[in-house]
Amino acid sequence: MMSVLVKSCLIAQIFFALAFAEVYFKEEFSDDKWEDRWINSEHSGKEWGKFVLTHGKFYGDAEINKGIQTSQDARFYGLSTKFAPFGNKDKAVIFQFTVKHEQNIDCGGGYIKVFDCSLDPKDMHGETPYLLMFGPDICGPGTKKVHVIFNYKGKNLLINKEIRCKDDVYTHVYTLIVNPDNTYVVKIDNEKVESGELEKDWDFLPPKKIKDPEAKKPEDWDDNPKIEDPDDKKPEDWEQPEYIPDPDAVKPEDWDDEMDGEWEPPQITNPAYKGEWKPRMLDNPNYKGPWIHPEIDNPEYVADQTLYKYEEICAVGFDLWQVKSGTIFDNLLITDDEAEAEKHARDTWGATKEGEKKMKEKQDEEERKAAESKSEEDEDEDDNELEETDAADESDESTEADTHDEL
Numbered sequence: 001m002m003s004v005l006v007k008s009c010l011i012a013q014i015f016f017a018l019a020f021a022e023v024y025f026k027e028e029f030s031d032d033k034w035e036d037r038w039i040n041s042e043h044s045g046k047e048w049g050k051f052v053l054t055h056g057k058f059y060g061d062a063e064i065n066k067g068i069q070t071s072q073d074a075r076f077y078g079l080s081t082k083f084a085p086f087g088n089k090d091k092a093v094i095f096q097f098t099v100k101h102e103q104n105i106d107c108g109g110g111y112i113k114v115f116d117c118s119l120d121p122k123d124m125h126g127e128t129p130y131l132l133m134f135g136p137d138i139c140g141p142g143t144k145k146v147h148v149i150f151n152y153k154g155k156n157l158l159i160n161k162e163i164r165c166k167d168d169v170y171t172h173v174y175t176l177i178v179n180p181d182n183t184y185v186v187k188i189d190n191e192k193v194e195s196g197e198l199e200k201d202w203d204f205l206p207p208k209k210i211k212d213p214e215a216k217k218p219e220d221w222d223d224n225p226k227i228e229d230p231d232d233k234k235p236e237d238w239e240q241p242e243y244i245p246d247p248d249a250v251k252p253e254d255w256d257d258e259m260d261g262e263w264e265p266p267q268i269t270n271p272a273y274k275g276e277w278k279p280r281m282l283d284n285p286n287y288k289g290p291w292i293h294p295e296i297d298n299p300e301y302v303a304d305q306t307l308y309k310y311e312e313i314c315a316v317g318f319d320l321w322q323v324k325s326g327t328i329f330d331n332l333l334i335t336d337d338e339a340e341a342e343k344h345a346r347d348t349w350g351a352t353k354e355g356e357k358k359m360k361e362k363q364d365e366e367e368r369k370a371a372e373s374k375s376e377e378d379e380d381e382d383d384n385e386l387e388e389t390d391a392a393d394e395s396d397e398s399t400e401a402d403t404h405d406e407l
Contacts, residue, residue, distance in 0.1 A: 021337030041078025049075025060352025067330030080317025103326025111135025117314035136165035
């Protein structure tokens with residue numbers, strides 16, 4: 001059992017960490033003045049969609065779950081906000097937000113972009129330089145991944161791993177942690193789904209080693225493990241045609257050579273056909289194994305211990321395309337403390353996820369019952385129509401019988 005002293009120390013450490021945690025930006029869209037804080041892009045050449053404030057069709061808490069939702073199909077969305085600039089030298093930086101594809105999205109982005117202070121919010125568009133891009137992207141069955149794209153010296157670098165995103169209709173928390181030791185962690189719903197080293201998982205830098213351009217495989221190097229048996233000869237009866245006329249075929253009695261042409265029996269597979277002859281293979285007595293190209297230090301490689309670092313982080317935004325609208329974004333947080341990010345996720349997503357699921361399941365059950373009731377009503381209508389038709393037919397038959405009796 002954990003002693004009271006140890007428990008007290010742990011609690012003290014948590015409170016100490018939270019007390020000194022730096023929250024650089026937080027947005028929960030908890031009031032109607034969010035539009036005063038966020039700016040829509042007016043960049044020309046795109047048909048921009050509108051964000052609306054809503055808790056969606058199903059939710060766990062009407063207030064906590066309020067977020068901004070894409071509201072128009074087949075639109076670009078451009079929205080951003082600025083905050084006091086900060087740098088993260090010698091400190092972690094954590095980016096977190098929730099996203100809910102309640103429309104069961106078929107193709108569209110669900111990610112955020114982070115910018116420096118040079119961003120012009122009214123001119124933000126797909127080609128606007130950004131510091132990083134993070135979050136889910138879905139398009140058809142083939143693309144269901146979490147983007148983690150860093151901009152390094154003007155180039156956008158995609159992660160060398162595949163991180164699968166959530167593709168259901170519920171709210172999920174996405175967290176990216178960038179540490180000052182050049183490592184990273186990606187979480188979904190407060191659970192780690194990927195981690196590693198920045199240098200290994202992105203092409204920030206040239207490779208440390210390259211193949212020696214001066215080295216060449218020796219001409220006498222034999223890397224063939226097998227060779228053909230020089231004494232093996234093809235048998236004299238090997239060559240046989242692959243197909244032969246069917247010996248059992250008989251010319252049809254009604255075959256007319258003048259009308260149908262000269263009759264030829266159909267072709268069948270030749271049972272004597274052996275395929276292409278190849279000499280048997282032997283172990284190569286001169287085999288030396290695969291030749292490995294020697295490597296040397298890459299003269300273009302220069303280590304960078306500050307891959308993690310940003311001199312200035314100043315803005316965050318949504319630059320998206322969505323075929324089917326309905327995605328809700330909420331609970332944006334940028335901080336330097338992982339415990340603060342976990343707590344914020346628990347207080348928002350964690351506090352409402354069960355209620356959200358229950359409401360959705362209740363709605364689904366009501367829709368199922370309504371569909372069953374509608375189906376039963378349709379069947380009753382069909383039965384009534386059938387009965388009316390049968391009654392009319394019987395009436396016609398009775399009239400015909402009466403007329404016949406009169407005659």
